[in-house]
Amino acid sequence: MRGFLTFLGTRLARAVVALWLVSTVVFIVMRLSGDPVPLLLPPDAPRAEIFRVRAELGLDRPIIVQYGVFLGNVMRGDFGRSIHFRQPAMQVVLGYVPASLQLALTAFVLAALVAVPIGLVSALRRNTAVDHIAMGVALVGQSTPTFFLGILFILVLSLQVGLFPTSGRGDWRHLVLPALTLGAFSMASIARLTRSAVLEVLRADFVRTARAKGLSELLVVAKHTLRNAALPILTITGLQFGTLLGGSVVTETVFAWPGIGRLAIQSIYNRDYPVVQCTVFLSAAAFVVINFVIDVLYGVLDPRLRSR
Amino acid sequence: MASSIPVSVAADLVPARAPRRRVPWVVVLALAFVGALFVMAVAAPVLAPQDPVRQSLRVRLKPPTLEAADGRAHLLGTDHLGRDVLSRVIYGSRVSLMIGFAAVAVGSLIGSTLGIAAGYRGGWADTIIMTLADAQLAFPFILLAIGIIAVLGPSFPVLVLVVGLSGWMTYARVLRAQVLVVRSREFVDAIHALGGSTLRVILRHILPNVLSSLVVIATLELARAIVLEATLSFLGLGIQPPTPSWGGMIQEGREYLDSAWWISTFPGLTLMLSSLVVSRLGDWLRDVLDPTLRGE
Numbered sequence: 001m002r003g004f005l006t007f008l009g010t011r012l013a014r015a016v017v018a019l020w021l022v023s024t025v026v027f028i029v030m031r032l033s034g035d036p037v038p039l040l041l042p043p044d045a046p047r048a049e050i051f052r053v054r055a056e057l058g059l060d061r062p063i064i065v066q067y068g069v070f071l072g073n074v075m076r077g078d079f080g081r082s083i084h085f086r087q088p089a090m091q092v093v094l095g096y097v098p099a100s101l102q103l104a105l106t107a108f109v110l111a112a113l114v115a116v117p118i119g120l121v122s123a124l125r126r127n128t129a130v131d132h133i134a135m136g137v138a139l140v141g142q143s144t145p146t147f148f149l150g151i152l153f154i155l156v157l158s159l160q161v162g163l164f165p166t167s168g169r170g171d172w173r174h175l176v177l178p179a180l181t182l183g184a185f186s187m188a189s190i191a192r193l194t195r196s197a198v199l200e201v202l203r204a205d206f207v208r209t210a211r212a213k214g215l216s217e218l219l220v221v222a223k224h225t226l227r228n229a230a231l232p233i234l235t236i237t238g239l240q241f242g243t244l245l246g247g248s249v250v251t252e253t254v255f256a257w258p259g260i261g262r263l264a265i266q267s268i269y270n271r272d273y274p275v276v277q278c279t280v281f282l283s284a285a286a287f288v289v290i291n292f293v294i295d296v297l298y299g300v301l302d303p304r305l306r307s308r
Numbered sequence: 309m310a311s312s313i314p315v316s317v318a319a320d321l322v323p324a325r326a327p328r329r330r331v332p333w334v335v336v337l338a339l340a341f342v343g344a345l346f347v348m349a350v351a352a353p354v355l356a357p358q359d360p361v362r363q364s365l366r367v368r369l370k371p372p373t374l375e376a377a378d379g380r381a382h383l384l385g386t387d388h389l390g391r392d393v394l395s396r397v398i399y400g401s402r403v404s405l406m407i408g409f410a411a412v413a414v415g416s417l418i419g420s421t422l423g424i425a426a427g428y429r430g431g432w433a434d435t436i437i438m439t440l441a442d443a444q445l446a447f448p449f450i451l452l453a454i455g456i457i458a459v460l461g462p463s464f465p466v467l468v469l470v471v472g473l474s475g476w477m478t479y480a481r482v483l484r485a486q487v488l489v490v491r492s493r494e495f496v497d498a499i500h501a502l503g504g505s506t507l508r509v510i511l512r513h514i515l516p517n518v519l520s521s522l523v524v525i526a527t528l529e530l531a532r533a534i535v536l537e538a539t540l541s542f543l544g545l546g547i548q549p550p551t552p553s554w555g556g557m558i559q560e561g562r563e564y565l566d567s568a569w570w571i572s573t574f575p576g577l578t579l580m581l582s583s584l585v586v587s588r589l590g591d592w593l594r595d596v597l598d599p600t601l602r603g604e
Contacts, residue, residue: 014442021443029455143584145535147542148558148576151565155573159566246448250539265543268454276455283448 004299011295015288022284023074026277027067035059036083036271057083074281080274084267089274093260093282099169100259103252104244106175107183112237115187119194119233124221126199134191141188146247150181150254167256182251186240193236197229204228230301238294245283335592338585345582349401356395357381361550364390369568385570387560396552397575403546403553404534404582407467411533412526414472419479420522424510426480427487438484441477449474450539457545467546471536475529482525486518520597527590531583538579554579 037053054060057080058069073079079089118138122131141149157177158166164177201207202225210224211217249261256262260279267275348355358380372385372393384393426437453470460466490496490513499509540546541555549556554575561571 014439017439018443021440025443025452026455029452029459032459139588140580140584143531143535143587144580145538145576145583147539147555148572148580151558151562151572151576155565155569159569246450249448249450250543253543264451265454268451268458276451280448280451283451 008292008295008299011292015292019281019284019288020071023071023277023281024067026280027070031063031066031273036273040083070277074277079278079281082267082272082275084270084272084275089272089278092275093263093278096258096260096263097282099257100248100252100261103175103178103182103257103259104241104248106179107181108186108241108244110179111183111187111190111240115190116194116233119191120198120221120226122191122195123198123202131195135195138188138191141184142192144184146181146185147250147254149184150177150251153177153181154254167254169258178251178255178257181254182244182247185247186237186244189240189243190233190237194229194233197232198225201225201228227301231298234294234297234301238290241287241290245287332592335589338589338592341581341585342589345401345405348398349405352399352402356392356398357383358392358395360391360395360399360552362391366390369564369571371568372570384574385568387557387571388564388568393557393570393574396557397554397578400552400554400557400575401578401582403541403551404537404579407464407471407537407547408530408534410468411471411475411537412530414468415475415529415533416479416522416526418472419476420483422476423480423483424487424514427484427491428506434484437480441480444477450536453536453540454543454545457540462540462545462548464547467537467540470540471533474536475532478525478529479522482521483514483518486514486521490514490517524590524594524598527593528587531587531590534579534586535583 035054037050037057037059040053041049051060058066061069077090079093081087082089082092085092118134122134125131144152153164154166154177158164164173168174207220207224210220215224245261248259249265251257252259252262253265260282264276264279266272267279364386367382367386367390368388370382370386370390372383374381374383380392382392382394384397386392387396422437426434453474456470457466487510490509496509496513499513500506537546538553538555538558541553542559544556544559546555547553549560557575558572558579561568561573561575564571
């Protein structure tokens with residue numbers, strides 16, 4: 001157990017360092033991207049007014065001081081005031097989080113619920129038509145660019161067939177296409193990895209032993225195979241959540257979904273630094289937290305890790 | 309001499325090489341497709357039926373047809389400015405392939421260098437480089453890419469750099485692992501004792517061992533790079549109009565989806581097929597050259 005705690009401690013330390021690096025990179029890139037003040041004021045604003053706004057935003061202080069202030073504020077969850085919305089950045093971003101969360105979770109649950117059984121069936125019925133078709137579709141799904149998949153869905157399912165609306169957020173029908181688009185890549189990856197993980201375990205000696213001692217196929221699969229295949233499946237599933245966070249930028253743009261991905265893109269165009277910093281930091285934090293949870297689950301699923 | 313010492317790593321972990329198989333027909337097809345893509349990019353001026361940026365408002369939004377409208381047939385239709393979609397798809401392959409290959413070169417160079425440095429130096433350098441790799445994996449990179457391009461402007465070198473930087477981590481990991489394996493072996497000490505340089509160890513004992521892995525990673529990265537470039541173009545941050553790029557065309561056609569589906573669909577299908585074929589080729593290379601990479 002102590003070994004496992006050390007393992008978790010190391011992971012936690014790394015996660016904190018990763019978050020610090022992410023926020024530093026964000027800070028540097030956003031500061032390099034130019035002065036936001038001219039965007040805020042009319043073109044003929046007097047110089048005194050420009051200086052006043054710069055001072056108000058703290059942009060007139062040395063960069064190292066700005067960085068120090070920034071880091072201190074990040075730890076308190078304070079990312080400054082949005083230049084565009086004229087509200088605290090955190091408050092703005094939090095307003096967009098539910099939409100993103102709804103989309104990402106739907107996509108994720110959809111992906112996992114569909115992909116794991118498909119991968120399992122593919123592995124158990126290896127080299128049958130079912131397997132070939134499922135893996136063929138997965139392969140195509142994995143290499144189709146997210147934004148084009150979204151366009152195809154709009155083209156076929158909303159414009160031709162008229163099943164779903166093309167964009168925006170509303171009832172569940174608005175959710176279907178974006179969730180499918182966002183989840184497609186993860187679905188394909190999880191299905192393919194589940195298949196190979198299960199195949200790997202099916203070849204193991206203990207599965208042969210389980211069969212030899214006359215266990216039912218259901219028990220062999222449910223108890224001996226799935227549990228051992230769970231680790232790699234869990235890993236890829238967790239990693240996919242990060243991909244989802246990145247993919248939501250594109251998906252939300254294609255479907256005009258009012259989430260933080262689209263907010264981030266718009267804020268970059270608006271040079272709204274505080275909002276960009278906040279969205280990126282929150283996404284990275286979510287990713288780090290999820291991976292930490294997965295590390296804990298490792299210990300639950302694989303007792304060998306606990307005693308190490 | 310050093311070169312006579314076996315350098316293959318963990319040979320007992322790799323199953324004995326299967327007897328030489330015939331190249332599957334899917335792979336032959338894939339290779340043919342990639343070849344065709346190359347020919348398309350190189351010979352675009354010869355192959356394209358028309359000037360890809362020539363506008364003609366009289367033939368705006370014409371559907372795909374074999375008949376000649378204004379003395380020219382538009383096999384894949386025309387876009388909102390009357391430009392020939394087929395010609396633009398053909399020319400678009402240039403942007404995709406040039407940025408794709410250049411980005412893979414940049415990424416592999418940076419990744420390999422950092423991976424070797426991390427493995428050799430160990431200690432702080434290792435920690436920093438690998439933490440950086442982890443951090444970048446944690447980062448929705450598209451945001452960073454957009455930020456950088458917004459600062460520096462969407463020019464060819466900037467795009468190559470950004471797309472290249474998006475994928476250095478896998479190279480670094482593989483090379484670092486290989487360095488760690490090789491570095492601890494006695495023959496490395498022997499080489500150093502005999503006056504051999506670190507560079508010699510890297511060039512003769514590390515790179516040859518990872519060459520096949522590098523080829524596999526580079527192929528898979530190429531598919532990713534092509535898609536990332538198209539994604540950036542789609543968001544308006546790629547090579548700027550009027551130069552045709554697949555992502556840009558898909559974006560331009562988005563507003564005409566209900567009236568002129570062909571503008572987005574054809575470049576999109578070409579992009580999808582290219583990505584599918586190149587990544588499939590990478591998967592196949594991996595199975596043949598380096599089964600240990602599976603799961604990376």
